[in-house]
Amino acid sequence: MINYQIDYIKLSINNVDFNQINWDNLVDHPNLKRHYTLSSSLSIYYGKNFDFYYDNRGNVTLRMSIPYFLYNHNYVAINTNDLQTLLTELGAILNIDLNKSIVKEFEYAGFDEIFSESNQYIKSIIGISDFDLQKSTSYMKMYDSRNGYSYKIYDAVANAKKKKTFSRGSYPNSGLIKHELKFTSIKHFLKEEKELSVTKLLDDEFIEMIQQLLKSNKENIVLKKGLTIEPIKNDLTNILFATIKNMEQGNICGVIKMSSDIINYSDMSPSQKSKRRKAILELEKQYNRHLQKR
Numbered sequence: 083m084i085n086y087q088i089d090y091i092k093l094s095i096n097n098v099d100f101n102q103i104n105w106d107n108l109v110d111h112p113n114l115k116r117h118y119t120l121s122s123s124l125s126i127y128y129g130k131n132f133d134f135y136y137d138n139r140g141n142v143t144l145r146m147s148i149p150y151f152l153y154n155h156n157y158v159a160i161n162t163n164d165l166q167t168l169l170t171e172l173g174a175i176l177n178i179d180l181n182k183s184i185v186k187e188f189e190y191a192g193f194d195e196i197f198s199e200s201n202q203y204i205k206s207i208i209g210i211s212d213f214d215l216q217k218s219t220s221y222m223k224m225y226d227s228r229n230g231y232s233y234k235i236y237d238a239v240a241n242a243k244k245k246k247t248f249s250r251g252s253y254p255n256s257g258l259i260k261h262e263l264k265f266t267s268i269k270h271f272l273k274e275e276k277e278l279s280v281t282k283l284l285d286d287e288f289i290e291m292i293q294q295l296l297k298s299n300k301e302n303i304v305l306k307k308g309l310t311i312e313p314i315k316n317d318l319t320n321i322l323f324a325t326i327k328n329m330e331q332g333n334i335c336g337v338i339k340m341s342s343d344i345i346n347y348s349d350m351s352p353s354q355k356s357k358r359r360k361a362i363l364e365l366e367k368q369y370n371r372h373l374q375k376r
Contacts, residue, residue, distance in 0.1 A: 083192035087160035092187040104177040155251030185278040191262035200237035211302040230271030234262040
């Protein structure tokens with residue numbers, strides 16, 4: 083994987099004096115009471131990706147997606163040094179020592195470049211060992227670990243286009259999957275510790291442990307079987323029969339896509355491969371015309 087990142091974080095700081103806060107750098111949220119965003123004068127940050135909440139007991143809650151806050155897209159690496167710099171600079175802007183904050187939620191993620199269509203990859207996921215499916219769409223699946231965190235897998239290109247950050251982030255045209263761990267029950271995850279200090283999130287060893295957890299869960303993804311039966315001969319009849327036999331194994335690819343894969347992996351010459359593809363496409367047209375007449 084590439085571009086590992088400390089992604090979304092939710093921080094809590096208790097007993098903050100109202101008069102201590104530098105309110106000049108905050109503006110009222112347009113819809114939410116007691117919520118604030120950063121002033122537009124702080125143009126080095128993308129303040130719309132930042133939420134500051136001050137309750138009636140003097141407690142502050144901060145929420146932000148770090149990549150979006152810093153770059154207005156998420157196709158970028160974010161490490162512990164980046165987080166420490168951000169906490170220091172943002173703390174100075176707010177006049178709050180953010181190094182004393184407690185992490186209520188956080189996300190850790192990485193991107194994976196694949197050599198197939200992302201939507202087909204997402205559809206081919208049967209599940210993850212010891213996880214329960216929470217949500218599934220055409221471009222995303224989310225699973226619950228029952229250990230205080232969830233695992234989200236989604237088409238990063240489709241997501242970037244939906245959020246209109248595709249050009250800004252210089253995403254590839256296709257074949258990019260994001261794997262993301264979301265920790266929403268810190269106590270349940272840590273087990274022996276009651277809370278997670280932000281200083282722990284700045285510890286390289288702790289982040290390395292989280293990264294290894296992401297990798298190990300990725301390895302436990304269960305996919306529908308891939309191409310398992312090869313044609314005995316390279317003639318059209320054997321190619322089509324091998325296609326059907328592979329589809330029997332539970333593949334989700336269409337006949338044309340799977341036939342093309344079989345042809346591509348064969349030892350035929352480029353010319354032979356081209357003829358086979360044209361023949362299959364012609365057969366597809368014949369079947370389509372036949373089905374339309376029914």
